[in-house]
Amino acid sequence: xxxxxxxxxxxxxxxxxxxxxxxxxxxxxxxxxxxxxxxxxxxxxxxxxxxxxxxxxxxxx
Numbered sequence: 001x002x003x004x005x006x007x008x009x010x011x012x013x014x015x016x017x018x019x020x021x022x023x024x025x026x027x028x029x030x031x032x033x034x035x036x037x038x039x040x041x042x043x044x045x046x047x048x049x050x051x052x053x054x055x056x057x058x059x060x061x
Contacts, residue, residue, distance in 0.1 A: 006030070025049040 003013045020026045025048050032040035 020048065021050045 001019075003015055004011065015026070028046045028048060029042055030044040031042045034040040
């Protein structure tokens with residue numbers, strides 16, 4: 001699900017916490033757009049864990 005489009009300026013995106021907690025978190029991708037408006041290469045990515053959830057790294061420690 002697309003949360004919004006970034007156009008090079010400061011931007012704030014809000015998602016309902018209920019959507020983020022359904023699957024344990026959410027992924028955030030920064031992706032470029034190529035000619036014709038098609039999705040281009042992914043420039044960056046991050047995962048936001050559900051507050052209070054145990055991560056795989058936590059389980060190994």
